[in-house]
Amino acid sequence: MMRKCCASLLALLATSNAAADWALNMPRGVTELSAETYYLHMQVFYWCVAIGVVVFGAMIYSIFAHRKSKGAEPAQFSHSMTAEVVWTVIPVIILLIMAVPAAETLIKLEDSRQPDLTIVATGYQWKWHYEYQGEDLSFYSTLARDSAAARMLGSGIDPFSVENYLLDVDNPLVVPRGAKIRLLLTSNDVIHSWWMPDFAIKKDAIPGFINEAWFRPDVVGTYRGQCAELCGMDHGFMPIVVEVIQENEWQAWLDNAKENRSQYANAGGAR
Amino acid sequence: MSEHDHHDDHGPAKGIKRWLYATNHKDIGTMYLVFSLAMFMIGGFMALIIRTELFSPGLQFINPAFFNQMTTMHALIMVFGAVMPAFVGLANWMIPLMIGAPDMALPRMNNWSFWILPVAFSLLLSTLFMPGGAPASGWTMYPPLVLQTGDAFPFLIFSVHLMGLSSIMGAINVIVTIINMRAPDMLLLRMPMFVWTWLITAYLLIAVMPVLAGAVTMLLTDQFFGTSFFLAAGGGDPVMFQHIFWFFGHPEVYIMILPAFGVVSEIIPTFSRKPLFGHDSMVYAASSIAFLSFIVWAHHMFTVGMPLSGQLFFMFATMLIAVPTGVKVFNWTATMWRGAMTFETPMLFSLAFLFLFTIGGLSGLMLAIVPSDIQYHDSYFVVAHFHYVLVPGAIFGIQAAVYYWLPKWSGHMYNEKLGKLHFWLSAVFVNVTFFPMHFLGLAGMPRRIPDYSTQFANFNSVASIGAIGFGLSQLLFIYIIWLSVRKQGAQATSEVWDNPKGLEWTVPSPAPYHTFERPPEVTTDKAFT
Numbered sequence: 001m002m003r004k005c006c007a008s009l010l011a012l013l014a015t016s017n018a019a020a021d022w023a024l025n026m027p028r029g030v031t032e033l034s035a036e037t038y039y040l041h042m043q044v045f046y047w048c049v050a051i052g053v054v055v056f057g058a059m060i061y062s063i064f065a066h067r068k069s070k071g072a073e074p075a076q077f078s079h080s081m082t083a084e085v086v087w088t089v090i091p092v093i094i095l096l097i098m099a100v101p102a103a104e105t106l107i108k109l110e111d112s113r114q115p116d117l118t119i120v121a122t123g124y125q126w127k128w129h130y131e132y133q134g135e136d137l138s139f140y141s142t143l144a145r146d147s148a149a150a151r152m153l154g155s156g157i158d159p160f161s162v163e164n165y166l167l168d169v170d171n172p173l174v175v176p177r178g179a180k181i182r183l184l185l186t187s188n189d190v191i192h193s194w195w196m197p198d199f200a201i202k203k204d205a206i207p208g209f210i211n212e213a214w215f216r217p218d219v220v221g222t223y224r225g226q227c228a229e230l231c232g233m234d235h236g237f238m239p240i241v242v243e244v245i246q247e248n249e250w251q252a253w254l255d256n257a258k259e260n261r262s263q264y265a266n267a268g269g270a271r
Numbered sequence: 272m273s274e275h276d277h278h279d280d281h282g283p284a285k286g287i288k289r290w291l292y293a294t295n296h297k298d299i300g301t302m303y304l305v306f307s308l309a310m311f312m313i314g315g316f317m318a319l320i321i322r323t324e325l326f327s328p329g330l331q332f333i334n335p336a337f338f339n340q341m342t343t344m345h346a347l348i349m350v351f352g353a354v355m356p357a358f359v360g361l362a363n364w365m366i367p368l369m370i371g372a373p374d375m376a377l378p379r380m381n382n383w384s385f386w387i388l389p390v391a392f393s394l395l396l397s398t399l400f401m402p403g404g405a406p407a408s409g410w411t412m413y414p415p416l417v418l419q420t421g422d423a424f425p426f427l428i429f430s431v432h433l434m435g436l437s438s439i440m441g442a443i444n445v446i447v448t449i450i451n452m453r454a455p456d457m458l459l460l461r462m463p464m465f466v467w468t469w470l471i472t473a474y475l476l477i478a479v480m481p482v483l484a485g486a487v488t489m490l491l492t493d494q495f496f497g498t499s500f501f502l503a504a505g506g507g508d509p510v511m512f513q514h515i516f517w518f519f520g521h522p523e524v525y526i527m528i529l530p531a532f533g534v535v536s537e538i539i540p541t542f543s544r545k546p547l548f549g550h551d552s553m554v555y556a557a558s559s560i561a562f563l564s565f566i567v568w569a570h571h572m573f574t575v576g577m578p579l580s581g582q583l584f585f586m587f588a589t590m591l592i593a594v595p596t597g598v599k600v601f602n603w604t605a606t607m608w609r610g611a612m613t614f615e616t617p618m619l620f621s622l623a624f625l626f627l628f629t630i631g632g633l634s635g636l637m638l639a640i641v642p643s644d645i646q647y648h649d650s651y652f653v654v655a656h657f658h659y660v661l662v663p664g665a666i667f668g669i670q671a672a673v674y675y676w677l678p679k680w681s682g683h684m685y686n687e688k689l690g691k692l693h694f695w696l697s698a699v700f701v702n703v704t705f706f707p708m709h710f711l712g713l714a715g716m717p718r719r720i721p722d723y724s725t726q727f728a729n730f731n732s733v734a735s736i737g738a739i740g741f742g743l744s745q746l747l748f749i750y751i752i753w754l755s756v757r758k759q760g761a762q763a764t765s766e767v768w769d770n771p772k773g774l775e776w777t778v779p780s781p782a783p784y785h786t787f788e789r790p791p792e793v794t795t796d797k798a799f800t
Contacts, residue, residue, distance in 0.1 A: 059607065077548075106641045190413075236720030
């Protein structure tokens, strides 16, 4: 087993597999608010880097310049009101600069009024159920079969051979591009959390409560996320997939989905 | 009483009775430290099981249920079994020596608060062998998930009760000792920073451990006695548990870091040969952190669906913590500034603490910003953040303290070469383990999952290699302590280091079984003002 692990590690390091990458940063996402969140994240990160450069710079300089082996004589100062005031006031100012845009974005995030489409997402151990409100359409969304087979202990299937391993479902949530989509989140058993990094949304699905979140996707495509709140044994195996389609294809997709409702029956099953 | 009167005249009892009936602060301190080291190894072993499974995608070794048991037990053991008892052990050993007291104020309660711990952890560890396995709902014990725990459930609750009981008694002892048993001229603002941070920590413990006890008791009655505190079906509220838990949990974070602040505030001046910069403002900063820790708890819960005003309040309050924390970091830097530094092992660990805790503090500031926190929350970014403040923060603080005071305890120097080797291995591997986790979290990997998608494979492999390296390096720590305790090392002088400040350096090394039977004179040379 160890040899297999080492071999797979070497393979990883040798080839720049498209699936296995060295991504360092948060995705910018495909909504206005995910981009705002990204910029907020970067802004605070740069502040942290600046603070780090100053503080670590002073420490490192001191470590190299003020060492006994270089014959440094210790100074004996131990107070400075000026210094204390300076390094209390400057951080407060920096914090105020950070707080304003953060509060502005937060206020927008919370404004889920006047949606174009409302979807109720219900968490189950361990799958999601989506209901398009007012459209008489609902279905379960569970881990895709190839992933489900490969993820079993000792399955012998190489995860790298499975496309979108653990991030694929049988029935993705489908939404039209450009529409304001409101999610109503709840749960049937324990607490789950609906996380879609590309929409900058993470909201808990809590039994007995209904939470709100919203997004307006700007780019057509398939987006993948996962349950983010520990919900038991198969917490790692209830992914979320959202397909964003063209506005003009939306009605056709909806009609087709309602007509072929039976295609949803096999997967996930009724509970 | 007559038995008590003679107590001071003789040395330690022989054999097991010395430990079972221990009332001497040094013996009890030693037991706490040894216990904590044992728990550190057990919890560390669990971490290695976790990292081995996460080395590559797919499930190779353990099933998801057992994986969740490992993450839960790793956290409970490290928080309540390793970090907290280690600090209580340091408090027992050092607070009487630092304030010039003959012993802790309540020696018999001291004995009890220690001996509860092995019982509590035997109960907790025994759940690994029960039907349904150990608790697997995370150390946060969120209902309704925690109510799905098997036979382990009541054992989990009862062991948490016992740990809380032990902590509360330990905290009472610390407070009573510090308030009542200081040497005559040891004024409050003259006390060493380690004593100060422990005094503040003890108040935090007394304030929040009963809250945790209340929360888990409500879980117990929900499970067995038909109440519905946290069950929506019965009119309860699962989120209320999170509010109560984090009202305990956030001060708990500072309970685990404030004594480490105290430790490095002792060590950095000694090896910089310069007094601690801004002693009083350090006291005020630590007190402000403690106060703020009570009004920021909901920043652990920005995704539960709080009102906008609540989110704004908790965001601003959390950002405010950066101010006193910054004051502490700046003061340590100013202490080193224009000093004459040498780099013995305790100083190396303190410097690593300074750098790496600051990284954890900066990622903490990032986490305070609600919109970005929504992305970070429950991802590996959070795992990276809290391991940066707990491993190179709390654990390095403890190890720095052990190297600093070990010669005082054993009477013999540790092996400096091995100590430095232990430091460099630990400092490198801790970063190899935890730094890549920032990237994993930002790329979208949730925490507490036994298996992951292939795009997360590279950094997980790196982190696993680091974890195994870090774990093995800690065996060296045990070996170094063993050598010093077995007197394999130079005889330590009473001062041990180069003119360190503090009353503990006025007694011989090893410290005699009974010290300061008469209160010492607190000369300005040894005082900290």
